[in-house]
């Protein structure tokens with residue numbers, strides 16, 4: 146019977162059906178970071194358990210690392226404690242650690258793919274919501290909680306319900322100045338933050354076929370923001386070209402065997418989906434969020450929508466968003482003054498994200514507005530080194546950006562990069578919840594990296610196509 150990639154990969158990893166009705170699923174790759182793992186390791190120690198598959202378990206540090214200095218001990222005692230706890234655990238349990246000391250660290254969802262750990266047809270888990278990123282390779286990748294981290298460390302398996310599958314098809318070409326970030330914000334705007342509950346999202350259509358792996362990662366990364374448990378793109382030559390030669394990618398005969406497996410797990414052309422939605426890429430504008438969920442967004446030339454244009458059950462959240470963000474219905478989003486600009490995160494902290502901005506800044510005609518604090522934070526040390534090798538650090542600093550060390554930085558602000566008071570941040574990250582960026586009153590406007598750059602140099606939300614003269 147014809148099947149989707151989700152069904153094929155899920156079925157191949159079932160160890161047994163549990164009395165609860167869930168399936169016990171073998172995990173092919175477990176990624177760890179410092180924030181969600183300490184309690185899980187503590188539970189393992191309490192029960193005198195070992196890590197079942199240390200060779201499939203990898204760790205890095207991302208949320209707590211300061212991006213203005215690499216000095217240890219960290220000034221924040223709790224951050225230093227978390228770091229030391231992870232250092233001890235990876236040593237005690239024999240886990241490979243991509244550490245700052247070895248210049249190998251970065252955001253877990255950037256490091257996994259760039260090392261070639263993330264591969265098609267795998268089951269992947271990590272104690273972080275944005276694990277869906279890895280679905281860009283045709284993997285089933287799930288964010289998990291602390292007790293599940295313990296379970297996976299101890300057994301290499303996870304108890305899971307089977308999801309429904311929604312195919313989200315986007316065909317046609319994006320207009321110039323419109324990016325993968327706009328695509329996923331547009332999709333979430335259409336389907337809502339709860340639209341994906343109970344679903345895996347399969348992204349298909351010729352737009353995603355043409356997308357690079359970085360663009361696919363940006364889209365899959367935010368599946369969780371649309372309520373989906375995971376999101377994926379079927380693997381293809383783009384996937385294989387990205388993986389070939391990377392450190393943990395299969396080599397020689399193993400590569401050929403892997404290729405055969407990867408081809409076999411693609412969704413069948415006549416696979417049945419629980420739901421299918423289709424969009425035309427040409428309809429997608431540059432998108433900016435105005436509210437407190439990633440679905441509360443408008444086109445850059447749009448206005449804050451009236452509460453009446455939402456369904457009755459959404460109106461309370463919309464009114465809460467007006468009050469928190471200090472927006473009035475009918476007010477244009479363009480022209481909103483910003484205080485901070487942030488380009489980075491596991492959504493948009495990869496080399497190609499910065500490349501798109503560098504192309505716009507390298508003529509030296511644009512400078513960050515004096516009242517704006519603008520941060521460029523590479524997603525990993527590898528990305529940072531690649532940027533420096535290309536001279537992009539200088540392009541950014543010449544334009545007035547702060548060029549930082551790798552980390553999550555202002556995405557979640559579990560480190561010194563935080564908003565202050567009521568500051569407004571134009572951010573290439575993935576969440577605009579109240580207080581997300583470190584100040585309980587701070588405000589976040591999500592957008593693409595090129596739109597953040599446009600906001601940085603104008604001091605307000607602006608259409609990057611007009612600011613940088615991107616031909617229509």
Ligand code: SF4
Nearest residue numbers: 275490491553556557
């Ligand atoms: S960049 Fe943001 S969303 Fe991604 S792992 Fe770090 S804190 Fe989480």
